[in-house]
Amino acid sequence: MRKGVLEFCILSIIKEGEAYPSDIIEKMKAANLNILEGTLYPLLTRLKNAELLSYRWEESTSGPPRKYFTLTEKGAGFYKELETTWYELANAVRALTNDGQENINNNNFNN
Amino acid sequence: MKQVININFQGRVVPIEVTAFELLKNYTESLNRHFANEEGKEEIINDIESRIGELFQERITKGATCITDDDVNAIIKNMGTPEEFETMDDSQAQPSSASSAKQEQTSSNTSATGHKRLFRDENDKVLGGVCSGLANYFNIDVVIARIIFVVLLFSGVGFLTYIIMWIAVPSSATTQIGGARKKLFRDPDEKLLAGVCSGIGNYFGINAWIPRVLFLLPFLSFISRWGHWGGLWDFGDVVRFTFSPTSLIVYIILWIVIPEATTTSEKLEMKGEKVDMNSIKASVMEEMKGVGKKASSFGKEASAVVTEKANMVAGDVKNFSRRNRGGLGNVIAMIAKIFAYFIIGCVGFALVMALFGLAVASIGLFPLKDFLIGGDYQNALAWGTLVFFIAVPIIGIITWIIRKIARSKSNGRMLGFSFGAMWVIGWICFICLIASISQEFRYSSKNLAEQEIMLTNPMADKLEITAKSPLDKYNHRRFIKFEPFEGIQEDTAFVNNIDVRIVKAVNDSFKVTIIKTATGRSRTIAESNAARIQYSGVQKDSVLLMDKGIGINKTDKFRNQRVVLTIYVPVGKRIKVDKSISWFNNVHFGSNWDNNDWYYDSEDNYDDWETGHEYIMKADGHLYSLNGKPAGKAGHTKVTINENGIEVITNDNNSDDNYRYNNGEPVKKTDSIKLKLEEKQRIKDSLFQKAKEKIEKELGKNQEGSRPSDMSTGIPGINPMADVI
Numbered sequence: 001m002r003k004g005v006l007e008f009c010i011l012s013i014i015k016e017g018e019a020y021p022s023d024i025i026e027k028m029k030a031a032n033l034n035i036l037e038g039t040l041y042p043l044l045t046r047l048k049n050a051e052l053l054s055y056r057w058e059e060s061t062s063g064p065p066r067k068y069f070t071l072t073e074k075g076a077g078f079y080k081e082l083e084t085t086w087y088e089l090a091n092a093v094r095a096l097t098n099d100g101q102e103n104i105n106n107n108n109f110n111n
Numbered sequence: 112m113k114q115v116i117n118i119n120f121q122g123r124v125v126p127i128e129v130t131a132f133e134l135l136k137n138y139t140e141s142l143n144r145h146f147a148n149e150e151g152k153e154e155i156i157n158d159i160e161s162r163i164g165e166l167f168q169e170r171i172t173k174g175a176t177c178i179t180d181d182d183v184n185a186i187i188k189n190m191g192t193p194e195e196f197e198t199m200d201d202s203q204a205q206p207s208s209a210s211s212a213k214q215e216q217t218s219s220n221t222s223a224t225g226h227k228r229l230f231r232d233e234n235d236k237v238l239g240g241v242c243s244g245l246a247n248y249f250n251i252d253v254v255i256a257r258i259i260f261v262v263l264l265f266s267g268v269g270f271l272t273y274i275i276m277w278i279a280v281p282s283s284a285t286t287q288i289g290g291a292r293k294k295l296f297r298d299p300d301e302k303l304l305a306g307v308c309s310g311i312g313n314y315f316g317i318n319a320w321i322p323r324v325l326f327l328l329p330f331l332s333f334i335s336r337w338g339h340w341g342g343l344w345d346f347g348d349v350v351r352f353t354f355s356p357t358s359l360i361v362y363i364i365l366w367i368v369i370p371e372a373t374t375t376s377e378k379l380e381m382k383g384e385k386v387d388m389n390s391i392k393a394s395v396m397e398e399m400k401g402v403g404k405k406a407s408s409f410g411k412e413a414s415a416v417v418t419e420k421a422n423m424v425a426g427d428v429k430n431f432s433r434r435n436r437g438g439l440g441n442v443i444a445m446i447a448k449i450f451a452y453f454i455i456g457c458v459g460f461a462l463v464m465a466l467f468g469l470a471v472a473s474i475g476l477f478p479l480k481d482f483l484i485g486g487d488y489q490n491a492l493a494w495g496t497l498v499f500f501i502a503v504p505i506i507g508i509i510t511w512i513i514r515k516i517a518r519s520k521s522n523g524r525m526l527g528f529s530f531g532a533m534w535v536i537g538w539i540c541f542i543c544l545i546a547s548i549s550q551e552f553r554y555s556s557k558n559l560a561e562q563e564i565m566l567t568n569p570m571a572d573k574l575e576i577t578a579k580s581p582l583d584k585y586n587h588r589r590f591i592k593f594e595p596f597e598g599i600q601e602d603t604a605f606v607n608n609i610d611v612r613i614v615k616a617v618n619d620s621f622k623v624t625i626i627k628t629a630t631g632r633s634r635t636i637a638e639s640n641a642a643r644i645q646y647s648g649v650q651k652d653s654v655l656l657m658d659k660g661i662g663i664n665k666t667d668k669f670r671n672q673r674v675v676l677t678i679y680v681p682v683g684k685r686i687k688v689d690k691s692i693s694w695f696n697n698v699h700f701g702s703n704w705d706n707n708d709w710y711y712d713s714e715d716n717y718d719d720w721e722t723g724h725e726y727i728m729k730a731d732g733h734l735y736s737l738n739g740k741p742a743g744k745a746g747h748t749k750v751t752i753n754e755n756g757i758e759v760i761t762n763d764n765n766s767d768d769n770y771r772y773n774n775g776e777p778v779k780k781t782d783s784i785k786l787k788l789e790e791k792q793r794i795k796d797s798l799f800q801k802a803k804e805k806i807e808k809e810l811g812k813n814q815e816g817s818r819p820s821d822m823s824t825g826i827p828g829i830n831p832m833a834d835v836i
Contacts, residue, residue, distance in 0.1 A: 021158065021162065022162065022165070036190060036191030036195055036196060037159065037162060037189065037190040037191060038142070038159060038190045038191040038192070038193065038195070038196045039191065039196045041155050041158040041159050041162070042146065042149060042155045042196070044158070045151045045154050045155045045158065046150075046151070048151075049150065049151055063164060063165040063168040063169070064121045064122060064123065064161045064164045064165060064168075065161075066161075066165075067158065
């Protein structure tokens, strides 16, 4: 997937509230975006190392302690940038595909 | 039946089949391998294992007695194998991949023989990575290499060397396969003339305006001519293109030689971006936007460009047809552009030069500052004027130019306002300075006592007055007097404000006197300033050698010091005045309000004469040249009062200005007054007569009419007509 899109999705999930990794995966699955845990964990770590996320440990009786991630201020800013990039890309693709669609339609009508 | 072992997994005891454990071990090892270079790999792996541990716990709590192969496999499928992990591309994990990239670089930078090759390091560059590459090659520190280059820069060699290396030495980016390659193209999208400077800017990664300025600079290189004026400016060899057909030729050569970047991939190469689908798409998008802008400004070009773009987006065909784009229209547009930019440039340039000139003048006059300005208040004002009035606009304009070139978007308005405010302060300082200085010249001394200069031989036949010393040579033809004073010796300036009068002596010996005047803040100060004037002379045979001028030093400032040198010449003796005595055009500040009113009174008592000519004093008190002609020449009016009346002659030979009273027969003075009185009486009489006639006429008219207008008031003793007289 194009770089940045995954980060964008992850950050938007975390933006809504603190989340832990498997939670994130669940939500992504719900949005029809399948991501492997092995992909997610490194990503989260990188984001945390870049100071875009912070986490806290929460002990749990039913398993090992969990990391709950939250968005930092820097992360919020980065999120905005990602959002802008995403919309630009979306518009570009939409413009192209729409034009393509129209051309096809026109041709069909002409024929 | 399988063996089950207990493992300590993430702080918990987990029963797990041996075979399952093997699978788990393999998995974690593969994870380790996958994340080997990743920063924070321990944390990542820990997180993954932690998640696995969670899943184990789930199994156990659900009722399984131990973890089986199937469980582990399911978990692995869930997590994903390392091969399935999303491989993010270059941008991810900057630190680690950068270091690995660097390793690749250095390894690729050594050729097969293992010998190091010289490359430019694009990753660690200030300008072009030349010094980094060199440092890498020689295994010295980058900073040292840069310092060496800066030192070389000053010798002139370094600059050219650097540019050559920048172009010639290949960039390290080219060795990476698929890496961005930069080629020198002309940029057709961002061009003023032919895109040469834009292309150069793109290649070097600098703003296009920088090479533009560099190309234009030699056109304005009569700056280097300034070097002759005062040695103030010396740009060195870099700008020494004299009148620069050179730079024009270079530009045209580049125009011809450098290919234009027409296709999208060429444009990407020009900018040094990776040529792949994404970047092509991105740049096409950008160009789409650009097309819209251009259509609104250049009509012809727009239509050509739009058709171009359409072709390019379709698939980069028909390259050749595009190269022959409408000749004449473009040429005319180009010429118009050249003129417009040139004129704007010249106007702005002239403005800046005027300010520079002002600054230079004030700097040039600086040594004279102390002769004029005294006291802390005035000094402060002088500095204030220099800084705020003169320096600020120069700095402001230079800043504006630089910011336009660099297209910086910082607080333009604030900056403009603050510069404007400082300039206003400069005006205020300037005005205060002028006011303050003019105060110094308000009052002039009134002490007109003549001080005699002792002559060793007053009975000489002739006297020659000069101020030249045999060694000095004066050049009076200075038009712009940067050193308005006759000479500055160390800390004394000599002012030649000397007025010379030649008068007939009462006896038969020469006499020379001086009258000193000066101005000052108050009358007493003026008097003391006058008294402090040092001016005298020494006679040797028939030459009277006066001082070079009035010496002004830094304690006695220049305060309109003037000396009136009166030479009493006995009848029959000769006199000659050398022009070195005085400027004869006085340097003074201020108008003549309070000044020399006494002076003009006496001006009509002596003649005009020329310097360098010898005259002889005759009994009538006038100077005559040796062949008998009376002295009298240009300068001011000559007024003579004698038996003939009053005669005023100006030298223009403009007879309109010359006028005489009572021309003709000599009349004695007293008689003329009587005549005047009689004349006046006659005028009165005639007036009275006319008035009387008029009244009689009125009366005559009215007698026919209603009632007589009686001119008499009817009051005895008062005759209205009496007042007329």
